[in-house]
Amino acid sequence: MDHHPQDRVFSSSDLENGDAKESLLTKEQSWSVIKSPESLSSSIMRKKSDPVLISTVRFQSFRHFLANIQQVILGTKLAVLFPSVPLAILADFYKFGRAWIFALSLLGLTPLAERVSFLTEQIAYYTGPTVGGLLNATCGNATEMIIALFALHQNKIHVLKLSLLGSILSNLLLVLGTSLLFGGLANLKREQRYDRKQTDVYSLLLLLGLLCYMFPLTLRYLMGEDATTANHTLELSRVSSTAMLISYFAYIFFQLKTSKQLFESKKEDVVVEEEEEEEEEEKAVIGFWSAFTWLVGMTVVIAILSEYVVGTIEDASNSWGISVSFISIILLPIVGNAAEHAGSVIFAYKNKLDISMGVALGSAVQISMFVVPSCVVIAWIMHIHMDLDFNLLETVSLAFSIIIAAFALQDGTSHYMKGTVLFLSYVIIAACFLVHKALPNQMTVSKRFTGLFAA
Numbered sequence: 001m002d003h004h005p006q007d008r009v010f011s012s013s014d015l016e017n018g019d020a021k022e023s024l025l026t027k028e029q030s031w032s033v034i035k036s037p038e039s040l041s042s043s044i045m046r047k048k049s050d051p052v053l054i055s056t057v058r059f060q061s062f063r064h065f066l067a068n069i070q071q072v073i074l075g076t077k078l079a080v081l082f083p084s085v086p087l088a089i090l091a092d093f094y095k096f097g098r099a100w101i102f103a104l105s106l107l108g109l110t111p112l113a114e115r116v117s118f119l120t121e122q123i124a125y126y127t128g129p130t131v132g133g134l135l136n137a138t139c140g141n142a143t144e145m146i147i148a149l150f151a152l153h154q155n156k157i158h159v160l161k162l163s164l165l166g167s168i169l170s171n172l173l174l175v176l177g178t179s180l181l182f183g184g185l186a187n188l189k190r191e192q193r194y195d196r197k198q199t200d201v202y203s204l205l206l207l208l209g210l211l212c213y214m215f216p217l218t219l220r221y222l223m224g225e226d227a228t229t230a231n232h233t234l235e236l237s238r239v240s241s242t243a244m245l246i247s248y249f250a251y252i253f254f255q256l257k258t259s260k261q262l263f264e265s266k267k268e269d270v271v272v273e274e275e276e277e278e279e280e281e282e283k284a285v286i287g288f289w290s291a292f293t294w295l296v297g298m299t300v301v302i303a304i305l306s307e308y309v310v311g312t313i314e315d316a317s318n319s320w321g322i323s324v325s326f327i328s329i330i331l332l333p334i335v336g337n338a339a340e341h342a343g344s345v346i347f348a349y350k351n352k353l354d355i356s357m358g359v360a361l362g363s364a365v366q367i368s369m370f371v372v373p374s375c376v377v378i379a380w381i382m383h384i385h386m387d388l389d390f391n392l393l394e395t396v397s398l399a400f401s402i403i404i405a406a407f408a409l410q411d412g413t414s415h416y417m418k419g420t421v422l423f424l425s426y427v428i429i430a431a432c433f434l435v436h437k438a439l440p441n442q443m444t445v446s447k448r449f450t451g452l453f454a455a
Contacts, residue, residue: 067286068286068290068294071285071286072115072118072119072286072294073115075118075285076111076114076115076118076339078110078111078114078338078339079111081107081108081110081111082108082111084104084105084107084108085108085112085301085305087104087108088101088104088105088107088108088305088308089304091104092308097319098311098312098315098316098319099312099315099316099319099320101308101312102308102309102312102313102315102316103316105305105306105308105309105312106309106331106332106335106336107335108301108305109143109302109305109306109309109335109336110335110336110338110339111339112143112298112301112302112305113142113143113302113336113337113339113340114339114340115294115298116142116143116295116298116299116302117339117340119291119294119295119298120295122284122285122286122288122291123288123291123292123295125284126284126288141167141363141366141367141371142299142302143302143306143336143337144163144164144167144333144336144367144371145371145374146299146302146303146306147160147163147306147309147310147332147336148160148163148164148371148375149306149375149378150303150306150307150309150310151163151310152375152378152379152382152384152386154310154311155384156310156313157379157384157385157386158324159310159313159324159328160375160386161390161394162324162325162328162329162394163328163329163332163333164367164371164372164375165329165390165394165397165398166328166329166330166332166333167332167333167336167337167363167364167367167371168364168367168368168398168401169329169333169397169398169401169426169429170330170333170334170337170341170426171333171337171359171360171361171363171364171367172206172360172361172364172401172402172405172422173401173404173405173422173423173425173426173429174333174334174341174423174426175337175340175341175344175345175359175360175363176344176356176357176360176361176405176419176422177419177420177421177422177423177424177425177426178341178344178345178419178423179344179345179347179348179353179356179360179419180348180353180356180408180414180415180416180418180419180422181416181419181420181422181423182345182348182349182416182419183345183348183349183351183353183356183414183416183419184414184415184416184417184418184419185416186348186349186351187351188416190351191413192348192351192353192413192414192415193353193412193413193414194353194354194357194409194412194413194414195354195357195412196409196410196411196412198354198357198358198361199357199361199409199412201251201254202357202361202362202364202365203361203402203405203406203409205247205248205251205365205368205369206361206364206365206368206402206405206406207402207406208244208247208369209244209365209368209369209372210398210399210402212237212240212241212243212244212373212388213388213390213395213398214395214399215236215240215388216233216236216237216240216387216388216389217389217390217391217392217395219232219233219236220233220389230385233387233389234385234387236387236388237376237386237387237388237389238376238377238380238387240373240388241372241373241374241376241377241388242373242377244368244369244370244372244373245369245370245373245374245377247369248365248366248369248370248373251365251369309332313327313328322434323433323434323436325433325436326430326433326434326436329394329430329433330430330433330434337363340359340363343359344356344359344360347359353414357409361405372388373388376388393432393433393436397429397432400425401425401429404421404422404425405422408421408422
């Protein structure tokens with residue numbers, strides 16, 4: 001079936017609601033919107049809505065409101081987790097156990113993160129591919145960014161660093177590993193291939209980020225633990241963060257402008273194929289201002305739940321007998337990005353590895369090269385001491401994860417053995433942080449390494 005912009009037909013519900021004028025996009029604009037890998041992955045969690053019952057509602061404004069509720073709240077397979085949001089707020093209001101507040105808030109963030117991806121995609125239909133790409137590049141990990149900002153505001157720098165590190169490790173080893181594992185098992189009789197040109201760009205950016213993370217740690221161990229070293233480490237981290245942000249924006253320009261075809265060719269094929277399978281044409285299902293309003297509202301709710309998560313993480317750690325390191329590095333990323341993780345695995349199962357690579361590696365790059373250095377710059381503005389020194393265990397885990405992933409992706413082919421190695425690497429790192437009950441004594445570790453280098 002051939003799809004052309006002029007053949008687009010909007011449903012009666014689109015024309016009846018208050019955003020009818022907004023829904024009538026220009027032909028070129030509506031057809032030029034290409035989904036990002038994260039949006040394509042999150043779309044797996046979405047479900048079709050039935051407008052029949054809503055069309056029987058008498059009042060137009062109320063019908064419009066119900067249509068938005070159906071698309072935004074009930075239009076996801078994760079809608080069953082939405083009750084966790086009011087329950088978390090009630091638990092905080094009535095002073096329930098703080099471990100319960102943490103657990104409910106964490107569960108409530110899961111569908112909210114997927115809905116933010118959906119809403120940015122809806123806005124992208126009206127803004128065009130360039131602005132839409134920038135939205136996906138900046139809002140793709142909005143949940144992690146908001147949690148990081150609240151941790152920064154409460155001066156819980158260790159929680160901030162661990163949670164962001166956990167997101168990188170989760171995408172590189174858990175998401176990519178399970179995707180390659182299940183994709184390989186489902187496609188044993190045919191070779192799985194992906195575009196090496198994309199993965200090479202991702203690998204280079206991750207290695208550049210690793211360079212920026214290793215030097216502050218190395219500087220502290222070489223120069224010793226004192227105020228002068230701390231100042232030099234902080235200055236180096238700020239310079240490195242600036243360089244990382246420049247490289248990230250250069251990557252965005254590279255992706256959206258100069259090498260656009262490199263990142264979009266495979267996605268276009270997938271979009272067309274999905275349309276043919278589902279006999280459903282690509283179009284916005286809610287208006288621009290409706291999507292923008294919902295996006296602002298959900299961002300506020302994510303901010304509230306993020307504050308609960310950051311404020312109760314130590315209490316949950318004490319109550320469950322699990323270290324803050326394990327909760328921050330393992331639990332937060334797994335629950336927060338569950339929708340994208342599931343979508344990545346499903347696309348690999350369908351032998352669409354380029355999408356899975358875009359989800360896993362793209363998110364890792366976004367956290368490493370945008371979210372982390374942004375937090376350093378914001379902390380700099382707020383006069384808060386935050387550097388890129390992630391401590392020895394965390395930095396070693398990051399280094400080996402990037403190196404293992406880069407080696408696994410160097411030949412452009414995949415099989416389940418690669419996924420097995422990546423997944424088991426994540427299990428080993430998770431076990432390490434599980435037995436790591438408390439943050440290490442940095443002074444003792446520093447003295448040992450200083451003596452080692454001196455000897």
